[in-house]
Amino acid sequence: MSENIQPILETRGLTKHFFTGNALSRTVVKAVQDATLQVYPEKVVALVGESGSGKSTIVRMLAQLYKPTSGDIIFEGENIVKHTSRAALLRYRGKVQMIFQDPFASLNPVHKVSYCLQRPLRIHHKAPPGMASALHRQTIELLEQVSLIPAEDYIKKYPHQLSGGQRQRVAIARALAVEPKVILADEPVSMLDVSIRLGVLNLMDRLREMHGIGFLYVTHDLASARYFADEILVMYAGWIVEKAKSEELIQNPKHPYTQLLLSAVPDPSRGLRTAEIEIKGEIPNLANLGAGCPFAPRCSKVMEKCNTVMPPITTFDDGSWTRCYLFPNN
Amino acid sequence: MENQVEIKTQRPRVTLRNLLPEWLWGFVRNPKAMLGTFILLSFVFIGLLAPDIAPLPERGGANRMVGRPHQAPDDEFWFGTTRQGQDVFKQVVHGTRTSLSVGFGAGTIIIILCIIVGITSGYMGGLVDELLSLLMNVFLVLPGLPLVIVISGWVDQPGPYTIGLVLAVTSWAYGARVLRSQTLVIRNSEFVAAARVAGEPSWRIVLFEILPNMISLVVSSWIGAVVFVILTEATLSFLGLGNPNAVSWGTSLYWAQNNQALLTRAWWTFVPPGLCIALVGFSLTLINYGIDEISNPRLRSGEGG
Ligand SMILES: Nc1ncnc2c1ncn2[C@@H]1O[C@H](COP(=O)(O)OP(=O)(O)O)[C@@H](O)[C@H]1O
Ligand SMILES: [Mg+2]
Secondary structure, three states: OOOOOOOOEEEEEEEEEEEEEOOOOEEEEEEEEEEEEEEOOOOEEEEEEOOOOOHHHHHHHHOOOOOOOEEEEEEOOEEOOOOOOHHHHHHHHOOEEEEOOOOOOOOOOOOOHHHHHHHHHHHOOOOOOOOHHHHHHHHHHHHHHOOOOOHHHHHOOOHHHOOHHHHHHHHHHHHHOOOOOEEEEEOOOOOOOHHHHHHHHHHHHHHHHHHOOEEEEEEOOHHHHHHHOOEEEEEEOOEEEEEEEHHHHHHOOOOHHHHHHHHHOOOHHHOOOOOOOOOOOOOOOHHHOOOOOOOHHHOOOOOHHHHOOOOOOEEOOOOOEEOOOOOOOO | OHHHHHHHHHOOOOOHHHHOOHHHHHHHHOHHHHHHHHHHHHHHHHHHOHHHHOOOOOOOHHHOEOOOOOOOOOOOOOOOEOOOOEEHHHHHHHHHHHHHHHHHHHHHHHHHHHHHHHHHHHHHOHHHHHHHHHHHHHHHHOOHHHHHHHHHHHHOOOOHHHHHHHHHHHOOHHHHHHHHHHHHHHHOOHHHHHHHHHOOOHHHHHHHHHHHHHHHHHHHHHHHHHHHHHHHHHHHHHOOOOOOOOOOHHHHHHHHHHOOOOOOOOHHHOHHHHHHHHHHHHHHHHHHHHHHHHHOHHHOOOOOO
């Protein structure tokens, strides 16, 4: 899809190791390893994987909440891992925003909706200073953009007076307040009622189109990724194992793990399903991963070398790629 | 008639409920909190108006001999006199002033130290946390009361305010640890991450995102500290470790015991100050129970679930 468009946000070899335990027994959790991904303006790239595979860790590195262990994050051509001044960070936050998984935890219970939305407006000088009326008008506009109408009714409410779907819309409005170019959405609908998920996905799609926002959409639900995303990345135990355009990935999965995922969703062509990924076998413990492919113990086509070295990326003509020895590098 | 009332209440009116923030409304409706507040405010009132309620002679103050020794309560001396012929009522009224100001003064110093050390430690983490945790642990294992007694002896008959200050400096560590662990929990919550993503600076995250979520904990720790200081100051004065010429409830009890009030059946010399200490402690504890019930809905009584 990206023949001549430049990615707005990309990572190269992004890696995150968590060091836990005490001085006596130190364990390293290899949460993300050598992750390479691109987010394009006005496009949606989905990151799909089971719980614990490292999706949130990638998102939090991209949101500059975690510092990468190694690797680069490039935004608008600049490596932001190297620019760590407060001013640079603030500029980045004015362009890359995040939506959290749990709308019950991501809004501070002590603040009204108006406070939530006006803080980013003030911090990033989106309203002329000292103009209370302009601030109010912008807050109303934000609420209207996320279809919380009549906006005047919502502005004075506390989070506990709102439903999960309404809260998530407030969280989306908060991300929207800074007029971002990229939104990182970490499982934005997984905590919501099944009946309202589609509405929130459609809202994000409308905002993408209206403002030209690029989305990184994290999910454990392949069907919703197919519905919303142009491109899908499949993640397993800290590794991104396959990337392809959505239709291609669903119709012609290459990596054995992707095939397993698809077999767990009975019939993805029947539209948006909410079946969660069924876990067959054990998800490996990220704390003591060997050097080989983490999927090898569950893989039906496992070869000897799978257990020793992680396969490199094999790229195909259409730009899709996978990490699997079934597809030798040529 | 009843219908009219119905219609009236449906119109938006300025009621107490609409005017007060939600937590304050919860406080106002909580019987324990309200009873505690009523008792406490009565004492605060007495303390503030002490010079008007019980005017003092120019020389000698509340300790001046004004009557015969050990007079029982009557029209002239409402609470009787001590063996030194001092007016017990005057002593108790002015003792209210001392005990409350020492209690709230030292209690406030304690909670400020708790907030500064506890929240800084919990929020900053890393080396700062380790150093402050070490400091907290040192103060935790310091034997507080013996230390106060030693310092009291060293300062030589410290007044109630000196005792309060020593108590404040030696007793903040436990509360600081509680606030630190609460800060650790809140710091990792998603709304703090969201505030950071929005671009909030750290000081605003601490003051406007984290601290407001700990208000009930801070207030109840503060009240706990006030109770602790009032009771401990009274105890130390009673044991004779303070200045025997000070006017405080503890000192009154010290003199009552010194003059063998139990043997001489001069009950009026120890019942009023003792009752005052008990009532103030009771009222503050009631307020704390009330706050607990308001902030923890599972404890809420009389609301059907
Ligand atoms: N702050 C942290 N400290 C230590 N380990 C963590 C931390 N955050 C995540 N992890 C670990 O990293 C792995 C990936 O977690 P996460 O990125 O949250 O996965 P996902 O979002 O795909 O469910 C998990 O094993 C998790 O326990
Ligand atoms: Mg996650």
